[in-house]
Amino acid sequence: MSVAASTDTLRRFNRTYTQRIGALDESFLGTGRPLGVSRLLFEIGLDGSGVRELRERLDLDSGYLTRLLRRLTDDGLVDLHPDPADGRRRVVVLTDAGRTAWRELEDRSEALARTLVEPLTPRQRDRLVAALHTADLLVRAATVRLREVPPTEPMARQATAHYFAELDRRFPDGFDPGEPDHAGTFVVATSDGVPVAYGGVRPIDDETGEIKRMWVHDDWRGAGLGSRMLRHLEDLARRLGHTRVVLDTNGTLLEAIAMYERAGYAHIERYNDNPYAEAWFEKPLS
Amino acid sequence: MSVAASTDTLRRFNRTYTQRIGALDESFLGTGRPLGVSRLLFEIGLDGSGVRELRERLDLDSGYLTRLLRRLTDDGLVDLHPDPADGRRRVVVLTDAGRTAWRELEDRSEALARTLVEPLTPRQRDRLVAALHTADLLVRAATVRLREVPPTEPMARQATAHYFAELDRRFPDGFDPGEPDHAGTFVVATSDGVPVAYGGVRPIDDETGEIKRMWVHDDWRGAGLGSRMLRHLEDLARRLGHTRVVLDTNGTLLEAIAMYERAGYAHIERYNDNPYAEAWFEKPLS
DNA sequence: GACATTCTCTGACCTTAGTCAGACAACTGG
DNA sequence: CCAGTTGTCTGACTAAGGTCAGAGAATGTC
Structure with a gap:
């Protein structure tokens, strides 16, 4: 298939996606906390993370990240410790409350996925899953x-x-x-x-x-x-x-x-x- | 396929998508103008639109929409006229400059699609297009x-x-x-x-x-x-x-x-x- | 041991994206 | 023709999501 013929479908999909799932995503995950903070919390993960790595992964300004982390520490969701291997760096770990909040996000994310998948018949679900799997791989490949x-x-x-x-x-x-x-x-x-x-x-x-x-x-x-x-x-x-x-x-x-x-x-x-x-x-x- | 088994793929895809295409989208479309304004301009379309319809389609607050339209009129991109059929309503039409800006957005959107599609081989492109087409249909169905x-x-x-x-x-x-x-x-x-x-x-x-x-x-x-x-x-x-x-x-x-x-x-x-x-x-x- | 670099953090600043209440004009149904 | 509704607009306000310059400690390099 030619490049030109492909872009139509891609653009249509992009539109559908940002309009529907994007909006859903926000309404689901951004409850209580701004969306960005929620995503950060989610990204830290149950095992914690280096601040440096988070900045790389999420492509955030260092000042901004510090502030986002501040909000999480103020809310008692994460703790910041210096990295034993390199005193300049910090590592973030979830507190117990943070773990609870993380699991709640996980649940919401799962619920969001459900609302999308549930209205479909099993056959349609199969098709959607196969389609998204393919799309995921190829999108990843294309955006390296x-x-x-x-x-x-x-x-x-x-x-x-x-x-x-x-x-x-x-x-x-x-x-x-x-x-x-x-x-x-x-x-x-x-x-x-x-x-x-x-x-x-x-x-x-x-x-x-x-x-x-x-x-x-x-x-x-x-x-x-x-x-x-x-x-x-x-x-x-x-x-x-x-x-x-x-x-x-x-x-x-x-x-x-x-x-x-x-x-x-x-x-x-x-x-x-x-x-x-x-x-x-x-x-x-x- | 069970609901639970489906949600994994969906969530993974959602993550890939918001991280990659979402970010690309912003960097591509939001140049010069905030993303929201650009999207609105794009949504008005070459044939113009009723303000009422725009509000419905994009689910915007009426005050907010007025202000967004203000920015577009200030920039000389659109004109607002009263609807001849109903004096309370307005219709928006693109000016010549607006048409140019619209086409530029169209080009950018096309270019974004290209950057995603071009690194792929023709066979992969086919697969991606088919996958996204399916996904588009099913996502639409699920989010009615x-x-x-x-x-x-x-x-x-x-x-x-x-x-x-x-x-x-x-x-x-x-x-x-x-x-x-x-x-x-x-x-x-x-x-x-x-x-x-x-x-x-x-x-x-x-x-x-x-x-x-x-x-x-x-x-x-x-x-x-x-x-x-x-x-x-x-x-x-x-x-x-x-x-x-x-x-x-x-x-x-x-x-x-x-x-x-x-x-x-x-x-x-x-x-x-x-x-x-x-x-x-x-x-x-x- | 000096110098450059890396990493985090702070202060100052800005735009974007929105919400809400109410004003006002135009329309609709009785 | 009057009461209620609809559509747009304004003012006042808020939160979210950043950017940028620079300070200060820890580390790497020669």
């Missing part, structure tokens, strides 16, 4: 956030570790990453604060950039994330002044090779001495 | 609003007209509504200001209420709306002090009969002299 990171940042390290582990799993004789090599500019794709794809560009010479460490999370394969990351890295290489990109890969990584070919990469001769590489590609950047 | 109305109100008249027209179409010898009879309490189900289902309860005696003029819009059959209206009318009858409800119907209305049986109605003897009736039902109200 790509961000440049230094390869030494925790998120990048995590992604790299996943990448190496996968190579080790898939190569017949395993994989040894050797000395850590942090040359290049790296990009991580995150969803809910978890790395789901990764990759980087290392300059080989003025013209040429090399695409490195392309990785996509298992659960996210087939969601178009790989091609998206690849396009993103090509843009990055272009911005870095390169006019072509190259990459190497191993013959066992069939999906990757297929993707490179789909994306307009052409086979070339060996250009490096990477012992694990079995195929080399290049693509000119227009 | 039921409201008591005097049977003389325009909305009720419309629904009654649809009902009579359908009987006339389906009965072999047509249907003649005869003298208008407005006895009873009526309920209309509306979606986006259009009646989609209708029905009423007329007291026969202290114990007994009669369910009358049950009608569901063609496009909405099979969405559980009929059973929902029926349940609603039973509740209404209960509130009116009745302990049982009865109804009559015609043999050609097979779906209706099946629905009554599913809902616990039992066949009884003829209890009235309605020449069109061929089957009579009753149900005790617990």
Whole structure:
């Protein structure tokens, strides 16, 4: 289906959704407390959370978050403690009252879902659930956030570790990453604060950039994330002044090779001495 | 599928949706103007609108709507004229500048849809579109609003007209509504200001209420709306002090009969002299 | 050990989004 | 033609939901 034909349905749905469920959501969850505070309370969760993490996840201004948390502490719903591992940070935990309030939110959220699902027949329910499940996956995939990171940042390290582990799993004789090599500019794709794809560009010479460490999370394969990351890295290489990109890969990584070919990469001769590489590609950047 | 099993998916989707698309929506549409004003502008549409209708559709406070419209007129985007048919009412029409702004919103909305759809492969797009289409229908069905109305109100008249027209179409010898009879309490189900289902309860005696003029819009059959209206009318009858409800119907209305049986109605003897009736039902109200 | 950075918090400030009561004009039913 | 209703508008008010600059402590880096 063409992009244009898809957007109609999407827009119609968006309208239906914001009008109906959005309104319901507010009337259900925002009782007694403003909606934002309720959502924050819910997001803290029964196990508590780091303030830092909350700020990232909810994308809030730090001053604003402090104030929201103030309201929750004033109401006796949460306690703030300094993080034992890092004295600058705080962690939030729910008090007993907070736990009760959290469960009440949980109940309301469940009740909201019920009012929506109950009028439907079992068959319709099945259809709705299947539809929403699909939509959820695809919407998540489409709204993943790509961000440049230094390869030494925790998120990048995590992604790299996943990448190496996968190579080790898939190569017949395993994989040894050797000395850590942090040359290049790296990009991580995150969803809910978890790395789901990764990759980087290392300059080989003025013209040429090399695409490195392309990785996509298992659960996210087939969601178009790989091609998206690849396009993103090509843009990055272009911005870095390169006019072509190259990459190497191993013959066992069939999906990757297929993707490179789909994306307009052409086979070339060996250009490096990477012992694990079995195929080399290049693509000119227009 | 059970209600409980369904709510998980729904809640997860709701979370994904409000977090991602909700946020995108704001950043896309709310540029320059607050989101509410933008939405209002969009809702007015290229053909203009009655203020009264806008208030109904968007469920806004009249004072608030006046003020929102003020901002749009101040910005030179819309003009307000008195309705020629009724001097109390106003109609809003877009100015040339308003039309331009409207188209820009349209473009942005389209662009938002694109950013969501574009990262997907054509196959995934198909899946997303199908899923959202289904979800849209079912969410609409589940969030229809039921409201008591005097049977003389325009909305009720419309629904009654649809009902009579359908009987006339389906009965072999047509249907003649005869003298208008407005006895009873009526309920209309509306979606986006259009009646989609209708029905009423007329007291026969202290114990007994009669369910009358049950009608569901063609496009909405099979969405559980009929059973929902029926349940609603039973509740209404209960509130009116009745302990049982009865109804009559015609043999050609097979779906209706099946629905009554599913809902616990039992066949009884003829209890009235309605020449069109061929089957009579009753149900005790617990 | 100095310097830059990170994290939380505070004060000052602002817009958005709404509610409520009442004024006033236009219409409707008897 | 009069009493009640409907539709719009105004004034007065409130809560929600932020933004921005900077202070001050804790930590990392050289």
